[in-house]
Amino acid sequence: MGSAWKAPPGWAKMRQVVFAKHGRQCWRGCGRPATTVGHVVARALGGGWDLANLRPECQKCNSSHGAALGNRLYPRAPRRRGQPQRPVRRW
Numbered sequence: 001m002g003s004a005w006k007a008p009p010g011w012a013k014m015r016q017v018v019f020a021k022h023g024r025q026c027w028r029g030c031g032r033p034a035t036t037v038g039h040v041v042a043r044a045l046g047g048g049w050d051l052a053n054l055r056p057e058c059q060k061c062n063s064s065h066g067a068a069l070g071n072r073l074y075p076r077a078p079r080r081r082g083q084p085q086r087p088v089r090r091w
């Protein structure tokens with residue numbers, strides 16, 4: 001038994017392009033190096049094999065992703081930028 005999905009032709013090359021474009025860090029922000037490539041929108045949800053839907057991903061996130069779909073899609077809440085915070089320094 002192998003992976004749950006079947007890689008399309010040219011997948012190896014596609015991975016290289018994804019790594020070259022996005023670097024070798026897991027895009028989910030876990031801090032681990034990416035060892036594989038994952039889908040931004042899961043294939044089960046209609047995500048495709050195009051570059052726009054692919055990101056470097058570590059094996060751990062890649063395998064735990066399917067179980068906790070939904071809440072794990074964007075683990076890092078986007079920070080609002082614009083209001084620079086005052087340094088809190090009382091000393």
Ligand SMILES: [Zn+2]
Pocket residue numbers: 026027028029030031032057058059060061062
């Ligand atoms: Zn990860």
